[in-house]
Amino acid sequence: MPSHRQRPAAFLLSHEMLLLYVVIAEWIFFYLAGTGVNRRGVVIGFGTLDRQFDVLRHSCEIGLLALALTPVILTAGIDLSVGSLLGLCAVMFGVFWHDAGLPLVVAALLTLGVGALGGGLNATLIAGLRLPPLIVTLGTYSLYRGLAEAITRGSVTYTDFPPAFLFLGQERWLGLPTQAWVFLGFATVLWLLIHRTTLGRSCRAIGFAPEGACFAGLPVGRHLATFYVIAGSISAVAALVYTARLGQAKADAGNGYELFAITAVVLGGTSIFGGTGSVTGTLLGVAAIAILKNGLACLPAVMRLNAAEEMAGLMTGALLLLALTAGAVSRIWASFRRPPAAGVQPSPSPPA
Amino acid sequence: MPAPLLELRQITKSFGGARALRGVDFDLRAGEIHALLGENGAGKSTLIKVITGAHAADAGTLALEGAPLRHHQPASAHAAGIACIYQQPALFPDLTVAENIALRLESGSPWRRVDWRDRHAQASRWLTRLGAHIDPGTEAGELSMPEQQLVEIACALGAGARVLLMDEPTASLTPREQEKLFSLIRDLRQTGVGIIYISHRLEEIFALADRVTVLRDGASVGTRSISDVTESELIRMMVGRDLTSAPAPAEARPGGAVLVLRGVGCSATGVRDVSLELRAGEVFGVAGLVGAGRTELARVLFGLTPADAGEILLDGREVSIRSPRQAMALGLAYVPEDRRRHGAILELPVSHNLTLASHARVFPRGWLRPQAERELARRFITQLSVRCSSPEETTGALSGGNQQKIALARWLATCPRVLLLDEPTQGVDVGAKSEIHGLIRDLTRQGIAVLLISSDLSEILALSDRIGVMRGGTLPAILPGRSTAAEVMAAALGQEEKRAP
Structure with missing residues (x-):
């Protein structure tokens, strides 16, 4: 965790700053290599404003899921079900609006309720029954996707959403894609929650030492439940954004998004063991992945070996492993350089 | 005279700054049962570990039949015929008895063929020699505790053990099982095995041992033949003569009863029928041997393992304490024994740890107030003279004593009425210890009721207004604060009827 009085050098070499350099480098690279001019003299590729907005649009849903996962991972938990819940919520939104004929706002609110319920089931099993989050959400990962497929019988696709709804995913508002405002709003709320409230402080304590948090009288179960319900609710928001962007809701919505979201969180420096992260x-993790994915699609065919998707997966994986390795190496390096000063090393506990 | 079977000369061992053994001499003859006796923390466990090779001694020599043991390690101890039977048998519960025995006795390549018939024959041979009727094909987990101990002993003998260490082997046995074990131990003595027997139960030592060595503060107080020593003499050796008159506790004038326990019990942790009254402004010391149920009692009071019997009254009103949060809301605070796992979160900065239990008080609306937090942290850092570079320093970087002060300050920040302190000075250096003692006296002057659990008898005697002595999950004796160490120790050992003069 960055302390309040870091030396400038330490700040410039902090995980967040290093990641910022990577994001900037990525952006410059794709701007130079991925921008071109077509035969009619129009600029095309990565450097255009439209393309930049595309990057933003595409990163919103995974970004929302990554935001939802940040407090969960800070508690040393995990939620694999967010992508599936996104799919279920998208389908349920279709059901509420199309099949039940409910007004758009009511359908959207009910969808948020479905997300909260989905998170609530995770919360009950994890915080209430103390089951391991990895297994519980692996179960709900299949369950929610299965429910979405059962409801649509695997074939129904909800379309023909009204323009008022599509505005959320396809138009601009105050100069930015509409969903970017939603994303920024949630980012602000989550930032305040994690860095400026006692709830955020508690989730670090739980992540570092769940037993220690319990001995300090923190309501560990209730806090854990809160974070999983928040994750479920934000998945529902992501479902709405996703549906509005594509103009359709299908059972496979958000398939595999949970892995991108987890990658973004961990790439962003949040420890999978809990406690540290921001x-x-x-x-920044979301930005690094989104720019990589979209930038590769803009590269000339020769450079990206005609396989932007595969290349994006490969590069994302390499980036994550590189970040983890860099972290481990710097830790080992630091432990070499720091002499074991007297009084700093915790003395071994004396024998009984 | 032949060389003793096992001979230890001037063994010393330190952990960090704490000296666990300071020049211990000890010898064991063949065909002898030699009891090892001492208070909690006297160094018994460390001495055992030095003998079994689990710890390397800093200085001193070990010799087996006159031949010095160099580079003593668990494997070489095993090869030399030194075996240890622990309180909790360490068998693999899912393997059969024969497999468990084979694991200890057989060696060689992991790829060799297993001769099952030979394994079973070998297992039955050793078990029969011990007079045990145990089928070698049974899974070890299905055996009773004494049966498992027999298997352990069979392993030890099968490996050719000549020195057998037994650490409280009767702790989980019924009286009849105990008697069987005793006759087995006596039989073993006949065969020339030397047995080091560790127990807190004096009557066992008188029934079994030939000689007894008493350890105190990491040094041997003396070795006596069991026939010319009395129980009260042994107790005096254990606690030391210098401790008999306790320094006068601070002139406390305890107020009314704050917390009253009537027959409180918790079946899950073995606390039974505890009744006591804790008054405002007093230190109620809780003494007892390891495993007497002291920490368990504190956990019941703090709602970590809620009571399921009896009643707890706070200010005369019956309360139910089902969780730490409820305990906190009632004004209770618990500084746990295990500072590193429970008392403080070492990865967090000092200031975060200090406010962790009083979020609602310091941050009333749930928003963090860094300024208020830093001020509070500074106040406690000054008040408790915590040595740290800033409130933002990581707690784990502080020394043990300073970490303990943080764990304490966290609860003082909640303005508690009842403070449960569990081993507040364990693993803390001398300076911090006296500072913490001074702090405890200050707190009682402010009217806080303190329940002080400690294995350090001198600490209990120095601070307590009254002393409750626990044994086997119960609280059979409450002694006045001016009791002698011998009286407390006698009560802890279960001899409260015949008090030492």
Whole structure:
């Protein structure tokens, strides 16, 4: 965790700053290599404003899921079900609006309720029954996707949403894609929650030492439940954004998004073992992945070996492993350089 | 005279700054049962570990039949015929008895063929020699505790053990099982095995041992033949003569009863029928041997393992304490024994740890207030003279004593009425210890009721207005604060009827 009085050098070499350099480098590279001019003299590729907005649009849903996962991972938990819940919520939104004929706002609110319920089931099993989050959400990962497929019988696709709804995913508002405002709003809320409230402080304590948090009288179960319900609710928001962007809701919505979201969180410096991490890191992690994915699609065919998707997966994986390795190496390096000063090393506990 | 079977000369061992053994001499003859006796923390466990090779001694020599043991390690101890039977048998519960025995006795390549018939024959041979009727094909987990101990002993003998260490082997046995074990131990003595027997139960030592060595503060107080020593003499050796008159406790004038326990019990942790009254402004010391149920009692009071019997009254009103949060809301605070796992979160900065239990008080609306937090942290850092570079320093970087002060300050920040302190000075250096003692006296002057659990008898005697002595999950004796160490120790050992003069 960055302390309040860091030396400038340490700040410039902090995880967030290093990631920021990577994001900037990525952007410059794709700007130079991925921008071109077509035969009619129009600029095309990565450097255009439209393309930049595309990057932003595409990163919103995974970004929202990554935001939802940040407090969960800070508690040393995990939620694999967010992508599936996104799919279920998208389908349920279709059901509420199309099949039940409910007004758009009511359908959207009910969808948020479905997300909260989905998170609530995770919360009950994890915080209430103390089951391991990895297994519980692996179960709900299949369950929610299965429910979405059962409801649509695997074939129904909800379309023909009204323009008022599509505005959320396809138009601009105050100069930015509409969903970017939603994303920024949630980023602000999550940043305040994690870095400026006692709830955020508690989730670090739980992540570092769940037993220690319990001995300090923190309501560990209730806090854990809160974070999983928040994750479920934000998945529902992501479902709405996703549906509005594509103009359709299908059972396979958000398939595999949970892995991108987890990658973004961990790339952002949040420890999978809990305790350390920041929302800023998560945002940078999302940016690094989104720019990589979209930038590769803009590269000339020769450079990207005709396989932008595969290349994006490969590069994302390499980036994550590189970040983890860099972290481990710097830790080992630091432990070499720091002499074991007297009084700093915790003395071994004396025998009984 | 032949060389003793096992001979230890001037063994010393330190952990960090704490000296656990300071020049211990000890010898064991063949065909002898030699009891090892001492208070909690006297150094018994460390001495055992030095003998079994789990710890390397800093200085001193070990010799087996006159031949010095160099580079003593668990494997070489095993090869030399030194075996240890622990309180909790360490068998693999899912393997059969024969497999468990084979694991200890057989060696060689992991790829060799297993001769099952030979394994079973070998297992039955050793078990029969011990007079045990145990089928070698049974899974070890299905055996009773004494049966498992027999298997352990069979392993030890099968490996050719000549020195057998037994650490409280009767702790989980019924009286009849105990008697069987005793006759087995006596039989073993006949065969020339030397047995080091560790127990807190004096009557066992008188029934079994030939000689007894008493350890105190990491040094041997003396070795006596069991026939010319009395129980009260042994107790005096254990606690030391210098401790008999306690320094006068601070002139406390305890107020009314704050917390009253009537027959409180918790079946899950073995606390039974505890009744006591804790008055405002007093230190109620809780003494007892390891495993007497002291920490368990504190956990019941703090709602970590809620009571399921009896009643707890706070200010005369019956309360139910089902969780730490409820305990906190009632004004209770618990500084746990295990500072590193429970008392403080070492990865967090000092200031975060200090406010962790009083979020609602310091941050009333749930928003962090860094300024208020830093001020509070500075106040406690000054008040408790915590040595740290800033409130933002990581707690784990502080020394043990300073970490303990943080764990304490965290609860003082909640303005508690009842403070449960569990081993507040364990693993803390001398300076910090006296500072913490001074702090405890200050707190009682402010009217806080303190329940002080400690294995350090001198600490209990120095601070307590009254002393409750626990044994086997119960609280059979409450002694006045001016009791002698011998009286407390006698009560802890279960001899409260015949008090030392």
